[in-house]
Amino acid sequence: MAHTGRTVGRLGEGDWDGKVSEIKKKIKSILPGRSCDLLQDTSHLPPEHSDVVIVGGGVLGLSVAYWLKKLESRRGAIRVLVVERDHTYSQASTGLSVGGICQQFSLPENIQLSLFSASFLRNINEYLAVVDAPPLDLQFNPSGYLLLASEKDAAAMESNVKVQRQEGAKVSLMSPDQLRNKFPWINTEGVALASYGMEDEGWFDPWCLLQGLRRKVQSLGVLFCQGEVTRFLSSSQRMLTTDDKAVVLKRIHEVHVKMDRSLEYQPVECAIVINAAGAWSSQIAALAGIGEGPPGTLQGTKLPVEPRKRDVYVWHCPQGPGLETPLVADTSGAYFRREGLGSNYLGGRSPTEQEEPDPANLEVDHDFFQDKVWPHLALRVPAFETLKVQSAWAGYYDYNTFDQNGVVGPHPLVVNMYFATGFSGHGLQQAPGVGRAVAEMVLKGRFQTINLSPFLFTRFYLGEKIQENNII
Amino acid sequence: MAAPWASLRLVAPMWNGRIRGIHRLGGAVAPEGNQKKKRTILQFLTNYFYDVEALRDYLLQREMYKVHEKNRSYTWLEKQHGPYGAGAFFILKQGGAVKFRDKEWIRPDKYGHFSQEFWNFCEVPVEAVDASDCDINYEGLDNLLRLKELQSLSLQRCSHVDDWCLSRLYPLADSLQELSLAGCPRVSERGLACLHHLQNLRRLDISDLPAVSNPGLTQILVEEMLPNCKVVGVDWAEGLKSGPEEQPQDTASPVPA
Numbered sequence: 241m242a243h244t245g246r247t248v249g250r251l252g253e254g255d256w257d258g259k260v261s262e263i264k265k266k267i268k269s270i271l272p273g274r275s276c277d278l279l280q281d282t283s284h285l286p287p288e289h290s291d292v293v294i295v296g297g298g299v300l301g302l303s304v305a306y307w308l309k310k311l312e313s314r315r316g317a318i319r320v321l322v323v324e325r326d327h328t329y330s331q332a333s334t335g336l337s338v339g340g341i342c343q344q345f346s347l348p349e350n351i352q353l354s355l356f357s358a359s360f361l362r363n364i365n366e367y368l369a370v371v372d373a374p375p376l377d378l379q380f381n382p383s384g385y386l387l388l389a390s391e392k393d394a395a396a397m398e399s400n401v402k403v404q405r406q407e408g409a410k411v412s413l414m415s416p417d418q419l420r421n422k423f424p425w426i427n428t429e430g431v432a433l434a435s436y437g438m439e440d441e442g443w444f445d446p447w448c449l450l451q452g453l454r455r456k457v458q459s460l461g462v463l464f465c466q467g468e469v470t471r472f473l474s475s476s477q478r479m480l481t482t483d484d485k486a487v488v489l490k491r492i493h494e495v496h497v498k499m500d501r502s503l504e505y506q507p508v509e510c511a512i513v514i515n516a517a518g519a520w521s522s523q524i525a526a527l528a529g530i531g532e533g534p535p536g537t538l539q540g541t542k543l544p545v546e547p548r549k550r551d552v553y554v555w556h557c558p559q560g561p562g563l564e565t566p567l568v569a570d571t572s573g574a575y576f577r578r579e580g581l582g583s584n585y586l587g588g589r590s591p592t593e594q595e596e597p598d599p600a601n602l603e604v605d606h607d608f609f610q611d612k613v614w615p616h617l618a619l620r621v622p623a624f625e626t627l628k629v630q631s632a633w634a635g636y637y638d639y640n641t642f643d644q645n646g647v648v649g650p651h652p653l654v655v656n657m658y659f660a661t662g663f664s665g666h667g668l669q670q671a672p673g674v675g676r677a678v679a680e681m682v683l684k685g686r687f688q689t690i691n692l693s694p695f696l697f698t699r700f701y702l703g704e705k706i707q708e709n710n711i712i
Numbered sequence: 713m714a715a716p717w718a719s720l721r722l723v724a725p726m727w728n729g730r731i732r733g734i735h736r737l738g739g740a741v742a743p744e745g746n747q748k749k750k751r752t753i754l755q756f757l758t759n760y761f762y763d764v765e766a767l768r769d770y771l772l773q774r775e776m777y778k779v780h781e782k783n784r785s786y787t788w789l790e791k792q793h794g795p796y797g798a799g800a801f802f803i804l805k806q807g808g809a810v811k812f813r814d815k816e817w818i819r820p821d822k823y824g825h826f827s828q829e830f831w832n833f834c835e836v837p838v839e840a841v842d843a844s845d846c847d848i849n850y851e852g853l854d855n856l857l858r859l860k861e862l863q864s865l866s867l868q869r870c871s872h873v874d875d876w877c878l879s880r881l882y883p884l885a886d887s888l889q890e891l892s893l894a895g896c897p898r899v900s901e902r903g904l905a906c907l908h909h910l911q912n913l914r915r916l917d918i919s920d921l922p923a924v925s926n927p928g929l930t931q932i933l934v935e936e937m938l939p940n941c942k943v944v945g946v947d948w949a950e951g952l953k954s955g956p957e958e959q960p961q962d963t964a965s966p967v968p969a
Binding site: 362366369371372379380381382383384438439440442562563564581582 | 755758765768769772773776850875876878879880882900901902903904905906908909925926929930933934936937
């Protein structure tokens with residue numbers, strides 16, 4: 241039953257006359273000739289019970305929903321509800337993403353996640369096949385990533401490539417001469433080494449992946465709801481650890497979902513909550529009481545994910561690099577790639593800590609391009625000195641301020657909240673793998689295919705950073 | 713189909729002659745066709761009954777599985793007879809033709825049988841492969857990429873060859889001189905972009921690719937990418953209106969000189 245947020249008095253309080261008139265109205269409406277509206281229309285509300293509530297309907301949330309349904313032991317065993325605040329996805333990181341996928345990481349887990357995602361995208365029409373629906377065209381460009389390294393980063397790049405090759409990624413190292421040979425438009429000044437992904441790397445259309453996941457997940461029986469999570473009701477239990485220290489374990493048993501532009505909310509009884517809210521995950525975590533405690537303790541450890549704004553600029557350069565251009569990531573952090581057939585390129589640069597823009601809105605800072613991005617691009621590709629900016633947009637990274645890698649798995653104290661967030665710019669390319677890992681954790685209790693235990697929440701309390709060497 | 717079959721709509725989408733792969737069953741469209749999507753009784757039933765939907769889903773998955781079965785990797789054969797023998801066997805089993813160096817073309821007949829003599833000279837490298845109309849996909853290319861000294865490869869009208877497969881062809885860069893992709897429904901300009909590794913290519917056929925959005929412009933960009941290669945197949949005036957004084961339909965393509 242919907243709650244209108246207004247407490248009604250019990251027997252003995254409240255106006256008796258009002259109640260009588262309401263009863264009279266109801267009796268009149270049952271009589272023939274009147275419209276019967278005894279039962280209110282609740283079709284816009286989420287169901288009252290759901291086994292799993294996924295907060296956030298972006299690519300990570302939908303991926304978790306998909307794998308939960310795929311890996312369930314019996315058809316229809318798990319009831320899943322996806323709560324998304326904005327069904328137009330106007331601010332969601334997924335739709336605004338540049339859409340790249342690459343395996344050139346330094347952590348083996350990241351490489352394995354990207355490799356699995358590449359094979360997922362390759363076989364997307366088998367994974368996400370829906371009867372009578374047209375196949376998905378991801379518009380994948382298999383052009384690869386080209387990472388450039390200066391003298392001081394060359395050794396780190398070599399060891400990274402070694403790890404990548406061990407995991408099965410096809411990456412080749414190139415010297416400046418080979419670079420000039422292959423890509424004559426590049427200026428190799430300051431470049432000591434380059435790593436070039438030959439297979440399974442490139443960029444694709446993230447919106448298509450999102451719609452494909454949505455379609456498949458709806459056909460598998462997952463329910464969607466447009467609303468905002470405003471409250472968690474949980475029950476606590478005091479327990480003793482093995483060293484006889486008292487610890488309070490919480491279990492969320494109800495989620496209040498508030499409808500858009502109204503005070504109406506629906507309490508959804510649930511068993512498991514998945515936090516896939518992207519840039520706003522820390523707000524959801526704070527609602528569950530994560531981080532309320534003295535700093536330095538496990539209770540006081542907040543989820544260190546915050547929104548960071550990143551701008552992407554689109555420009556036109558008629559004499560620019562040709563069709564074979566990979567996504568080039570320069571030594572300065574600037575990156576660019578081709579877009580379509582018409583000599584359009586898009587790219588940007590991650591600002592330094594001091595230059596971080598205010599994430600309050602998604603306004604693009606054009607001066608940043610003029611001062612901080614264009615000089616580096618023009619240095620690396622001389623043809624870009626005569627470019628003309630066509631348009632730009634901005635999106636949020638769900639930036640993990642601790643070590644810029646994702647948070648996956650359950651919280652140690654709020655035992656039924658699972659995280660799938662904080663990927664700081666590579667959430668889209670790791671979404672299929674992470675979704676499967678979280679589904680395995682929920683259904684089987686442990687990671688089965690890719691071991692993501694270094695990505696658990698406890699590392700924030702223990703201070704174990706898993707740092708990635710290159711972040712675009 | 714002709715009028716007499718109209719009354720048998722019930723069976724039309726599934727058992728209509730030969731099931732031509734997963735595209736028919738999934739209701740999926742090859743880029744050419746099926747603008748008029750008529751709702752058949754089966755599609756109607758699928759919307760109302762879970763059992764029918766589950767059955768069609770199962771049949772769709774089975775079609776995909778069949779393609780995977782055809783494309784498994786013949787590692788045991790490779791250990792026994794070497795990479796050239798295993799690769800040749802794979803192509804012949806799919807229905808393609810193989811030419812060893814200094815030997816004649818080996819083709820299967822219409823029943824799918826082919827002569828087994830090539831096992832005797834399977835140390836001889838394979839020079840040319842004609843895999844037209846075969847069901848080769850990304851995994852099946854494993855067997856093809858073993859043929860290190862392949863000079864000519866024809867993948868015409870292969871319905872499962874897509875952009876991912878093209879990105880896998882770079883190991884053949886040293887030897888491949890001739891490549892034909894005519895008529896592949898899933899190859900687009902994005903896959904053609906990763907052919908730049910094949911610097912020894914002398915002849916590339918990219919005619920009749922329905923998924924390429926702008927054939928004239930793509931041809932120019934591919935020619936720029938592979939300067940030593942003769943790129944065949946696309947008429948420059950394609951997409952332009954007749955008559956040089958009229959505006960070109962597509963402003964991205966240049967007006968022919």
